[in-house]
Amino acid sequence: MKRSTSTSTLIQNLPLNIPNSLPRHVAIIMDGNGRWATQRGLPRIAGHYQGAEVVKDILRCCKEWGIKILTVYAFSTENWGRPTAEVDFLMGLFERLLRVQLKEMQQEGICLRFLGELDVLPLSLQREMQRTIDITSQNQEVYFNVAINYSGRQEIVRACRHLAKLVQQGELLPDAIDETIIQQSLYTLDLPSPDLLIRTSGEMRLSNFLLWQLAYTEIYFTNTLWGDFNCEEFRKAIEDYQGRERRFGKL
Numbered sequence: 245m246k247r248s249t250s251t252s253t254l255i256q257n258l259p260l261n262i263p264n265s266l267p268r269h270v271a272i273i274m275d276g277n278g279r280w281a282t283q284r285g286l287p288r289i290a291g292h293y294q295g296a297e298v299v300k301d302i303l304r305c306c307k308e309w310g311i312k313i314l315t316v317y318a319f320s321t322e323n324w325g326r327p328t329a330e331v332d333f334l335m336g337l338f339e340r341l342l343r344v345q346l347k348e349m350q351q352e353g354i355c356l357r358f359l360g361e362l363d364v365l366p367l368s369l370q371r372e373m374q375r376t377i378d379i380t381s382q383n384q385e386v387y388f389n390v391a392i393n394y395s396g397r398q399e400i401v402r403a404c405r406h407l408a409k410l411v412q413q414g415e416l417l418p419d420a421i422d423e424t425i426i427q428q429s430l431y432t433l434d435l436p437s438p439d440l441l442i443r444t445s446g447e448m449r450l451s452n453f454l455l456w457q458l459a460y461t462e463i464y465f466t467n468t469l470w471g472d473f474n475c476e477e478f479r480k481a482i483e484d485y486q487g488r489e490r491r492f493g494k495l
């Protein structure tokens with residue numbers, strides 16, 4: 245599947261009217277959909293459906309508050325290990341959401357990109373993804389990244405292979421490999437690292453999400469299930485972040 249990099253320069257040139265303490269980039273591990281549904285006596289898929297509604301609200305908050313980049317974990321490579329019916333439902337849901345939401349995302353100025361190994365996804369979903377990437381690529385209100393079939397370790401392996409090939413072809417010297425070059429070989433390309441990572445549902449782990457990019461990210465865990473997360477909960481997470489001192493190893 246063709247990957248679009250046409251938004252790269254736009255992201256580098258983000259306007260500087262963002263208040264200092266507001267995170268520029270928020271990443272979210274949207275967890276707890278199954279439990280949200282089970283609590284209500286509903287099938288797990290009902291939780292994923294509700295989860296999609298929450299994403300829309302959070303995206304609106306980002307636009308309203310001036311958070312420029314939102315990256316969400318929608319499906320991990322490990323999630324293929326779930327029952328086929330749940331996986332199929334999720335793939336269908338992603339495709340339907342893209343089709344139904346495209347017009348609104350376009351109106352709201354959302355620029356959509358996907359992180360992950362996309363070319364093994366159902367072809368009809370890949371087509372919908374590419375269409376969305378192409379149509380929204382010039383939008384600049386919020387850069388919305390969705391990790392689908394994503395693995396942080398696999399992303400690093402892929403970058404290593406890519407750089408090894410360049411060295412083999414004589415296009416790159418081993419000593420020229422530095423953090424910037426590795427970073428640019430990741431799915432996230434030139435996106436700045438997340439300032440804040442939120443994980444819902446009380447789980448306190450990364451589950452293979454953005455392993456390289458989260459090196460200095462502030463982390464916020466909440467017991468709230470993703471299906472119950474909302475603008476108020478999001479505001480609490482941002483306020484918590486704003487009270488922190490980011491030292492980056494310095495004093």
Ligand code: IPE
Binds near residue numbers: 274275277319334
């Ligand atoms: C997160 O919710 C969504 C995906 C992984 C697709 P879960 O489906 O993991 O919900 P729980 O953790 O089982 O409650």
Ligand code: IPE
Binds near residue numbers: 275317320323451
């Ligand atoms: C992480 O949640 C993946 C997504 C939110 C898409 P999981 O529910 O799959 O993670 P584990 O299994 O609890 O670590």
Ligand code: MG
Binds near residue numbers: 275276277
């Ligand atoms: Mg889970």
